[in-house]
Amino acid sequence: MRWLSLFQPARMLRKNPKIPALLACSLLASSPAARLVAQEPPPAPAAPVAPATLQRLFSEAEAAFGTKDYDTAVAKIQELLQGLGPNKDAPLELLYFNIGLGYLLGDKPAEAEAAFTDCLKRFPKGEYASRCYLGVGRACILQNTPEKKELAINALKLAAQDPKYRSEAGLWLGQVYSDLGRREEAMTVFKSLMGSDIRSPQQTTAAVEVIKLLAETGKVEDLSAYLDRLSNQAGIRDAIAWYANQVIVQADELVGTQNYEAALAIYRSVPPRSQITEIQKTALETQRRDVKLLENRVNAEKTKPLNQRSNASELLNTMKPALELAEQALKTVEEKADLDAALLMRRGRCLYYLDRHEEALVCFRTLRTKYGTSADAKPAAYAEIVILNKLKDIPKIKELCDAYLRNYPDSENAEQVATLAGEVLVQSGNWAEVGSFYQGL
Structure with missing residues (x-):
């Protein structure tokens, strides 16, 4: 019977598995340190931040975005988030997204990637999820390593699932494929976007990259078709002076590599100078009016609680740089009085060769x-x-x-x-x- 007594404690532990934990608790409670901790009062809750302070921080962050002081904008948003705490009524997702945006615009792609990823972890199905995926993709592209470009591909594919960002995400996705030498995949993406709308400044920038890829691959028919479709896109017309300058530079580079067919197709797609200036001036009138309306809305909403504000500030921070770029490009075209003659000369040379x-x-x-x-x-x-x-x-x-x-x-x-x-x-x-x-x- 002695051997039974040796195993009896084990059977008791299996019947009551809480015993070891209870014993551990009793031992801990009997130690001097445990008694000391147990006697401390619970920490006092953090004092709530005054609404006026929160309002000031939000306004300062907005102002910093407007002046392109992105480091200050990010710092103010982070301070604002600390003050808000776990406030379910606050636009927390918007604020976390804007941290990533601030880093991205401030040329800090690694920090931007981390911030957008953090926002996605907090709000995986949120309103800004697609934009965060787009932000991750852009941030990874800017870090310019093969590993980050692979991450960019995954993020941009997810962003492209949202119809609102399909064109922009697809254009950047095609560029990444091109940078990695995966031209067939790039062409598949670009062809799927041939009929998509080009509206935003980012899309217009990416469309110029598409032109370059199509030209370099020697697909002149596809290039001509794409150039024709771009001519009536809203984003191209809104920035037509900048767009014309960019494609002329690309065509000049193609001439340098003796790719005369592609260069000729691009030169022929550039409208006459008078048409460029007329379209750009009309577009600028609309853009200035839209910017003014957004500025008025932002000013009117400064006294509203954060969760009752629109996305006017976000739109304004996107439109103002695009407006400035279009104005500068228009000035350049207006100063180039011989633009039409220069284009004729370029076309003639291509045809000669x-x-x-x-x-x-x-x-x-x-x-x-x-x-x-x-x-x-x-x-x-x-x-x-x-x-x-x-x-x-x-x-x-x-x-x-x-x-x-x-x-x-x-x-x-x-x-x-x-x-x-x-x-x-x-x-x-x-x-x-x-x-x-x-x-x-």
């Missing part, structure tokens, strides 16, 4: 006759002579050589033009005119 000489002649001739005082008139006149020489149009060459030497006697190409003019006369067999021509030189 593509051996489409008749079309190139139309560009150079139009430039010479319609924009005779522009900086490109002289090189256009010379290019026209070069093409006519290739086409062996003797009468026309003689006429244009005479005009060139008369209009640009000090040109660096004057000697070549004079030599060509003499050769043309020799070929014509008019020896008397040949003699007088060389005597005149």
Whole structure:
């Protein structure tokens, strides 16, 4: 029977598993430290922050966003969140989202990623969840490592599930695929977005990247179709001066790599200068009116509780930088008086290198006759002579050589033009005119 007594305590513990815990509690309570802790009163609750203080912090955060002082904006929001505590009536999700936005706009992508992720953990099904996924994607892209770009892909796919952010998320997703060399996946994304609306400044920026990818892949038909669809998109028209400048720069880079087909497609998509300025001025009137309305609403809501305010402040912080950029771009276009002539020159050069000489002649001739005082008139006149020489149009060459030497006697190409003019006369067999021509030189 002795061996039974050895195992009896074990059976008792199994029957009453609470015994060890109770014993532990009794031992802890009997220690001096435990008695000391037990005698301390519970901590007093934190004193509530005055509503006026909360209101001030919110207003200061808004003002900091408006002046692009994003570090201050984030600090004020964090202080505001501490003051609010677990207040279910406060717009906590909005505030946590704006911490991420402040970091993102303040060029702190790692902190932005962490803040957006924190907001998603707190509000996984919240109103700002899709925007947080978009923010995570953008923040990871800006960190520019292969690992972060993979994280960006996952986040942007989730953001794209929301119809409101499908276009913007998809455009950034395509760019990430392109950066990673996954061109087929990028093209699949971009093709799915061909008919999507481009409205926001971010979407317009991403659309320019799409143009670049389509051009680099040599899909000129897809590029032309995409450019055509972009022309009537609201976001493009709202920022058409900036957009025109960006695509011209891209086309110039393509010429540098001898990708003349794609460059020509882009040059041809750029509207005339007068149309750009007219569309941009009309768009700016609407944008200024919208900004004014938002400013009035923000000012009117300053006295309202946080949970009763609209998203006017958020919209204002997005629209004002876009407005400033559009105004600056318009000024640049207005200062470029010879923009139409410059585009004709670029188109003509592309056509020349593509051996489409008749079309190139139309560009150079139009430039010479319609924009005779522009900086490109002289090189256009010379290019026209070069093409006519290739086409062996003797009468026309003689006429244009005479005009060139008369209009640009000090040109660096004057000697070549004079030599060509003499050769043309020799070929014509008019020896008397040949003699007088060389005597005149």
